[in-house]
Amino acid sequence: KQIPLPEFEGVRFPAVIPIRKKGVEKALQDVREIQSRESDIMICTYPKSGTHWVNEVTNMLIRNKTELDTVTKVSTMLEVIPDLSVLDALPSPRLLNTHCSFKYLPKKHIENRCKIIHIIRNPKDVCISFYYHAKSDPVLDFTGSWDDFFEMWMSDKCPYGSWYNYEKEMEQAEKDFPGMIFTCYFEEMKKDDTGEIQRLANFLEIPCTEKTIANIAETTSFNNMQQNKLDITKVVSGKGFIYRKGEIGDWKNHFTVAQNERFDVQYTERFKGSSYKSFFEQ
């Protein structure tokens, strides 16, 4: 069962408002053309890798605060914003985000060598998290089973395309634009949140005390965000689905032995030579 999503350059995209209204090509072109500011910071992730989490941490660092924000990351998600001119009113530094792959980022963002924050997660956990999201999100409207979703992943038909292509493109961009992209791992954020937040603060060139870092870690813990962060999916559809479990290794509760073997074969074939780490055993 495939989600009937609009397709462009071999990639299926979610049927969000700009894409429904203008078509994928024009919607992506408009994102490419936005007027970037030199201080813009872009969170770039394949879906379900921890975007909301790193967005919240980054927002606290750049705004020098330790409370959860009342706005949600969807308000600055480039491909979803119906009228991109709303971005002009945002104060600098603007914190923007997108799941579109590197080649679709705003041209000026790259020309200006603006900062990019990239979070990567064990793709098996991404796949499970994506399955639950797809079942609940009206713009994805997925009604199939876990087995159906697994096949969709294996055939590169998930919204935003293949995880491998996304991450390989980002890895190449790290080589092409040294120092522009900060990559962190969901799993390392879980194990050493303060260490990773400090590393992110260093990348952003924001001096921070240990106490501030500890406060940010506590406020952005899964439990606190699940309980206290405004979840736009709850507002829109009545049931929130962004803060689901927030754990490492939930794939082990879902993958069959056969699915796991097929996934491993594909991973080895498609991702060999990558310097990105994998956290399958955890």
Ligand code: A3P
């Ligand atoms: P699960 O579905 O495995 O629970 P994104 O923000 O990219 O959509 O990613 C969502 C995933 O990140 C969900 O994973 C969600 O629970 C997890 N997540 C969100 N906030 C988190 C936090 N503060 N700590 C740990 N995981 C978090």
